[in-house]
Amino acid sequence: MSAYSDNNKNRRYGSGNQTDFEKRGLELSALFEISKTLNSSHKLNFVLDNILLVPMGRMLISRGVILFRNTENTYQIRHLKGLSKELLNQHITFQPVPDRPLLANSLNDGSAWQFFLKETKIELLIPLKGSMHFNGLLGFGKKLTGKPFSDEEIQFLSSLGNIAAQSIENITMLEKLNSANRALDQKVQELNTLFEIGRELNQIFDRPSILKQLSYSLMGQLLVNQFFVALKQNGKLRIEYRKGSKLNADKVKDCEHLCASIKEIERPLFIGNENKYPKLQALGIRLIVPMIYKNQTSGFIFLGEKLDHSPFSKTNLSFLSTLANMVIISLENSRLIQEIIEKKRLEEELNLAKTIQRQLLPAKMPAIPGYDIHGLNIPSRQVGGDYYDIISLSEDEYLFTIADVSGKGMPAALLMSNLQAGLHSLAGEHYKPEQTTARLNNLIHRNTTIEKYITFFVLILNTRSGAFTYVNAGHNPPYLFSETDGVTALEDGGIILGMMPDVVYQSGSGLIKSGECLVMFTDGVTEAANANEEEFAEGGVIDFFKSRFPLHSSEQLNTLLLEELHRFSNGDPARADDITILTIKALR
């Protein structure tokens, strides 16, 4: 230092040693002050401000600039004073890169960077070099005094540059470290969110709650509050969840069709200005995230803009994909569980219906002297509504009935129980069959809707004489088989029960003689179908009984008919409908 000051005394300052020393002292203390200030701050802008403003103030310089090196020769303008802000962030290529203080007036080869110095009236360039990576340039315009930069001044600015470079390097390193830490913290936060929703999704199985959880996680994690979720069900895309004031129900509904046209996408799709879905874009949608289940796109999340208008980052996208797939798995699981529960419920209901039906049918055949009677009912899986019954009216009179209630399962069983109760209470009143039928018709009509009805056959037999009267309300005609008189269909009656009130029914009558056989059955018998979808039909029933009725008991006939139906339909004939057969043979 002393050599330096010796060297320079009297040269520029033209004053005595005393003044010279004072100046040197002042410079050193200024450098010391700056060094302290720069190192006390972690804010880059504050440091850059100081690096420019301190010398500008001390030396009355009107403009200054700081450039950071980007690549080998290219520098970017990072900070400036006394120059147009438009220059900020501009890139300038230096060839060669100055490695020591450089005065612009010493240059003149017309290259771009020299032109830049001329334009901006930067007269002095000082290289900034940190101990590790940082490289930059410090530039100053001319002094307001008009005097050129002295060696001492250049020396001072170089020293300042060294201190500044180290400061900048420390701060940029710190900033890098901070931003890496922050990115890591954000990643951890994302993972926490995924972990949290994963844990929560394991505990809930109803769809609305699952979608609600998705909604909270999306909004909190990504600052998005405009979105909707569309899910495929039975091949159709339906909008299942919607959030945000800009996405009103009608507008979103309007897009349902359009959304359905989006085919398989493997990863999130941005909706920019030029895209295939201008309508979605107009709705504010910016991103479509596929929900992938077992390699199939099973739904989409349609996302609007973030509330802070920032773009979706790469980690946002991978977060979204993971979240979407976790949620779809949970939704699918909930669907499967619902299906199992529903199936279980249906099965229980069917079992209940089956029990009701069984309890409405006669537990055993009454022993009627002179008659061989057998009833048989095979309920189908879905439980149709077949009903038959035998009610004793007096010592010599029995009521036989067979009916088929519309529908299946529990509703059919309940209607059937209605019919059974009505019939049993009417049976005590000694009505004629047409009166009983008319009253049952009114009862059923009052208590059911129009699509519920019953085909019904009732017959009252005088067991002593074999004379009978009957009413057929739209049921398959029973047949009376006789070796002498052939086959008679019992068809007299009227329309099915429950269609309209106050119907007048006709009755028919007949006589069953010794050895003759009367067969009542439901459409489960005639509509049993073979592989060619041909039905067993009335002809089948007639042919079957015609040849066999004299040979077998009622029970044998019924059992043989069932076997015949099995053969005919090559499997379970009661697949589609209940099968009911009620056979009466006169023995006297």
Added chain:
Amino acid sequence: MSGFTVERSDKDDISVLYISGFLDLHTVPKFEEAVQNLVNETHFKIIVNFQKLDYISSAGLGVFMGFIEEIREQEGDIVLCCMSDRVYKVFDLLGFPALFKIVSNEEEAMQKFNSAG
């Protein structure tokens, strides 16, 4: 499972919600209900006091996102105050300070409404 509670106290036309415990996906419905009740009663000037809140997950922040637009459309706002550093860090990481007023004490939060009004 750690608990979560929310208590309400009205000061003139400003409602303060004091939340405590853990606000995560599990407890979020409880908090959402409290805010929804305020909205239903057209109380749109809301302060949420975080002093006794130990933990918040992203889903907890989702509740604020879900209401803020509706509340601001009604000339109201949600001002957040008294967060611990740990809780504030989550808000900061997710970019909430740019969108919500977050202040250090309740008086300051009150002033946000009074100066705005």
